[in-house]
Amino acid sequence: MVRVVPRSVRTRLVLFFSVGTALVLLACLLVLHEALDRQLHGALANDLSGRYDDLSAAVAAGDLRAVADDPLAQLYRADGTLVTGSRSFRDRRLLTPDQVQAITRQQTISAELPAGIHFTEADVQILAAPAHHYVLAVAARSDVVDNAGGRQLVVLALAAPLLIAGLAAAGWVTVRATLRPVGLLSREAAAISSLDAERRLPAVEGDDEIARLAATLNQMLGRLQVAFARERAFVDDASHELRTPLAVLRGEIELALGALDDRSELEQSLLAAKTQAERLTRLAEDLLMLARDRDGTLALNRQPVDLFDLVRSEAAALGPALDLDISAVGDPVVIDADPSRLRQVFANLAANSAAARATHVRVSVRQSHGDVVLEWADDGLGFSSSLLSSAFERFVRGDTARTETGAGLGLSIVRAIVAAHGGTVSLGNGPPLEGAVVSVHI
Structure with a gap:
């Protein structure tokens, strides 16, 4: 199957630019030709109108020689009889008697001038109108204007391809220079592998x-x-x-x-x-x-859960197993959550407290500004300042827990489960037991 659109972006840009430029240029040239043609015909009409006014004034003054001296003019009586006209016409006429008799107001007539002694056959434009009991006809060769318009059209037709070719070449050079950095970036990106983790693409000058x-x-x-x-x-x-x-x-x-x-x-x-x-x-x-x-595929089996009741039951089970005195305070709060995942959160927090040599843990449950807040506080060694910023990372353990059997995934799992419930976790040290404080907002 033949592709209509080229694969290369550079070729497509140049093609679209050339076609668009050609269409705009051709439209502009046609408008220019039309404007010049109108201007030429307007100049012809103005010449006829000016000569008519001058000769009409001369006829009104009784000076009929002015009509004879004009290169293309004739004066007729109302019945069509020729009174006088340009000497080069002799007995030839611009208007027939019938045409003269039909002139009741100013008219413009296109006609073919017959060949004579002093002129060749040519197309003319005639301005005829009543003038002081006469009919005055003034003519001018229109073939000169038509030929000028034709030559102008030929010049435009010859110039248009050259202009389009020049603009296409300029577009090609411009696009090529503009897209040269893209080719460089593509080659460099193709050369970067997983072994070149520190390698970067070359910087491109400018702010485009x-x-x-x-x-x-x-x-x-x-x-x-x-x-x-x-x-x-x-x-x-x-x-x-x-x-x-x-x-x-x-x-x-x-x-x-x-x-x-x-x-x-x-x-x-x-x-x-x-x-x-x-x-x-x-x-x-x-x-x-x-x-x-x-x-994003961590599955949750959501159901209504009384968080405070779940905390109390887990405290009763985890305390003796980890040798911790866990107390729960707060009010019953029902949330839509996965109880087994929340138990995993409590188990990991309790294991961290035990690893930090805590003996007492205080868990409070409350509502604050539409959120449910669970605060886990112990009297252990707390989080070191260097650990606070990375405690949620995988396989990160505090100095006091390096001899423990845990893998350093506890807090990472806590954050993952809380995030799956649409909540957040924050760490700190201080009251109420002056040890570690973990705040869970759901």
Whole structure:
């Protein structure tokens, strides 16, 4: 199938520019030709009108020689009889007797001038009108004007292609110079690979659209570099977190295989392997949940939930398990949420408090300006100043938690679940227990 529109943007621009320029130029030339033609015919009409006025005044004064001296004029009686006329006409007439008798007012007549002794056959335009009991006819050659208009049209027809070709060439040069940076940017962008994370496109001088495009693309490459660095760090951290439990699991299995005849040692090795398998399962589930949150596919089983009642029940279950004294204060507040995901939030917050050596936790539930606010406060070591800005990142752990078995995904999961509910999370230190404070707004 033949393409009507060229693939190249440069060719399309030049083509559209040339076609548009040609149409506009042709329209302008036609308007110019029409204007000049009207001007020439207007000059002819003015000449006839001026000569008629002069000769009419001479006839009124009784000077009929003025008509004879005019190059193309004749004077008739009302019945059509020729009184006098230009000497070059002799007995030839501009108007027939019938035409003369039909003249009752000023008229313009086109006629063909017959050949004579002093002139050749030519087209003329005649101005005839009654003049003091006579009919005065004044003529001028119109073929001269027509020929001038024809020559003008020929000149315009010859000049138009040259002008269009010149404008097309100028458009081609202009477009080529304008789009040259685009070709350079395309080649440089094609040469950039994942191994050239720090490579950037060349800067384009000026402040036009192409220069702004180059700057925008460089900014995008910068953001992609940051994203690639985060993904690389995530893979490295995930590999590190998986390596330890896998190594322990492999070692326990080898111990179990070597102690098949010792039931107690075999049982101990299998329990240790089970613990590591559970750790791997939790880590895989956490990573899967974060991946779904990033893709926007984190599923929520929403239903009406009394948040305060859920906090109290989870406090009763988590407190003894983590050796924490968890107290809940507030009023019943019903929200549309996923209770299992909220329990995961409470479990992660409680695990963080326990890792920070807290002994008391105070959880308050209240409503504020249409939002439901859950504040989790403990008396632990709190967040370090360096951790506050990155605590929600994956695999980020505080100094006090580096000996713990957690993978540093707790707060990342908290933020993901709260965000899926349309809420926000903020961190801080201070009252009421002078430790860490986590505020959840839904």
